[in-house]
Amino acid sequence: MALEWVVLGYAAAAEAIMVILLTIPGLDALRKGLVAVTRNLLKPFLSVVPFCLFLLMDIYWKYETRPSCEGDSCTPTEHLRHQKSIMKSQRNALLIASALLFYWLLYSVTHLVVKIEQLNQRVERLKNRD
Numbered sequence: 001m002a003l004e005w006v007v008l009g010y011a012a013a014a015e016a017i018m019v020i021l022l023t024i025p026g027l028d029a030l031r032k033g034l035v036a037v038t039r040n041l042l043k044p045f046l047s048v049v050p051f052c053l054f055l056l057m058d059i060y061w062k063y064e065t066r067p068s069c070e071g072d073s074c075t076p077t078e079h080l081r082h083q084k085s086i087m088k089s090q091r092n093a094l095l096i097a098s099a100l101l102f103y104w105l106l107y108s109v110t111h112l113v114v115k116i117e118q119l120n121q122r123v124e125r126l127k128n129r130d
Helices: 002-023 028-045 048-065 076-129
Strands: none
Touching: 002 028, 002 048, 002 076, 028 076, 048 076
C-alpha cells in the first residue's frame, strides 16, 4: 500500500515545482515553454483527484475498522502501534490535501498566466494598430 502514497507524493511535488516555476519572476524567456508543458500536463494530473478520493476512502475504511485501544485493554506495544497508525493516517490525509491544493493552484496559476499573455498580445496589437 505504500506505492500509491509514493506516487501521490511525487505528483504533489511535481505540481509544486511547476507552480513555483510559473510564479518565479524573471523567467520570462522560459515561461512560454513552461506554460505549454503545464497546459499539456493538466489533463493527466487531473487523475490525481479521483486517486485522492480513493485514498481518502481507504483512510476512512482503516479508521472505521481499526481496533480500539482505550484504557488498560491493550499492551503498551499495541498502544504504540495504534498511535503510529493514527499518525500515518493523519500524514496521509495531509498529503492528499496538499496534492489537491497544488493541483488547484497549478490550474489557477496556469489559467492566469495564459490570460496575462493573451492580454499582453492584445495590448501589443492595439499599440501596433495606432
